[in-house]
Amino acid sequence: MTKKESPGTCHETHDEADRGGCEIARRGFLDQLKCAVAGLAVTAAAYVLPLEGQTALGTEAASIPAIPGYDWSKHRWAYGVDATKCIGCLRCVKACKTENNVALDAHHFRTWVERYVYLDGHEKPLIDSQADPVNIAAAGTEEDYRFANRYNNDDVYKAFFVPKLCNHCTHPACVQVCPTGATFKTMDGVVLIDHNYCIGCQYCVQACPYGARFFDHVRRVTNKCTWCYHRITKGLMPACVEVCPVEARIFGDLDDKESKISQFIKNNRVQVLKPETGNGPNVFYIGLDSEVV
């Protein structure tokens, strides 16, 4: 082994024959790297710092989303369901699908209606919804919805309908588990999904204790009720509330003490579904049995 004299002698050199001029190259490279790191750091800082400043400034300048004529800090939306009034006509389900471009089939619903039927001598109810094959057969098509006259009315001890939808929880589990920040809670109390950021992992579908979310197999994103955010921010009612012929669905602003929802909650003994999950649901029901969860 011979030792090559060169300014770039490497202390850890092992095999000079193999390494050749590497000593110079490595030292030079390291020197260059020092410069590069410093340079990158400066560049990055120059790029990043103003951005952060901009963000901070931006937050101050526009503290509310740019929705014409709407300030989300002035509303606190909530929803009420009067199960004693629901006639199970399913016009809400149909209207919701039309309004929100949800696939017209029996598998994807932003809102749906369940029927609880207690037959004489039975403790547990029979539960069906518009997605039940018997009810689909009664409607004749998956594009329309109808509850079939499937029980002998003489055998029915008690029966009622329960409309369901996303509860727009105060502490939503679905938002907690979203890995991309695609789903979030707005200041006015609505849980939304940003379909540009949703990667379709469906953790939120699993996390929701109410089964309110479904996977859109065409767009490969999760979908759910938005309380028709595009309507309520324009002063309209959600489509399901708009078409309900018997006022079984109530929607409004909790910050307005005279609103229908405020009066509904004030004048009735209301309950929420699965309060034990700690999600803090914001759909308030009256007229439910304990069997309804």
Added chain:
Amino acid sequence: MPKHISRLIMLLVILGVVAYAAKQYFTVNSFYEFGHYRGNSVADMASNKPKFKGSASCKDCHKDVYKQWSEGIHYNPAAGKVVKCEVCHGPGGDRGTKGMFDHVSTGPDHPQNMKMIVPTDTVKLCVVCHEQIAGRPAQQKQIVIADHAGTQQCTVCHNPHSPLTINEAKPTPPIGNVTAGKADVDAAGCAACHGPTGISDGLPGPNLAGQNQPYIMAAFRAYKSGARSNDFMKDIVANVKDSDITDISAYFATQSCKSAHNGDADAEAAGQKLALASKCATCHGTNGISRQPVWPNLAGQSKDYLVSALQAYKNGGRKNGFMTKITKDLSDADFANLGAYFSNAKCQRDGAE
């Protein structure tokens, strides 16, 4: 610090800086604006166009229908029951001007390709709210379909915009060839039971003179299909061509009638009260002249024929959801009174040419 450590740190720093720069580069500006999400997405979602417009948007163009609706039972805000236009007709879309729907000639197609739904099968539409099924609260008006009208369209009787209003339709001029009809009548031997001009006058068949043409045609078809069974008629209609049904019915419908008038006065008075109480008048008119041409006139029909028809409905010989339900609670004496009342009434084409 040993060199390999400082190099490692240097590497980590490089990685960190690159990662941070990349994140800043790829994360949109509005992310974290309001929280851990893209701030602009809120306004994006709020900018979608609503499709359901509310009934007020229908008011300006559909004035008459809107008035009927707003005065009818489907508009009852005091009771919290309002069946809005869009519940049955579908969403009005996002345009606030005429030509909202493509079947209206005043404008181009709707931007979202939405058409106003004009429901054709009301038997399927109305029952989504009004069929009696488990779960529907008692305060909702409900029907057992088979007992109510079966497969008959709800809109034959009900004005859908104001359902408590019962539709009324004047008889229309007969279609078909009356002269050809007379020849067919002679050939088929109708006169044996119904009389040569449809006045049976003691013969076994019912009066046909002046009867509503759509009803005669419906009865003919019912005999042909077996929905209505009668051994005599079954053999006779088997030989009648479908095209002849129109002519024959046109012939009888245009003949002048003569009331059988074979009920006594006491029975007639009792029958009149009953006719109103039993809802006969809802369809057959207070005087036995029906409110829709598809239903038979009863005025001037033979008492015996009316009684036998009522009995047939009661015991299932003739089938009609309404008539079965109505006759179920009536006695033979009631039938006799009703028969007397309607047989004494003045028939529709009494004294006509």
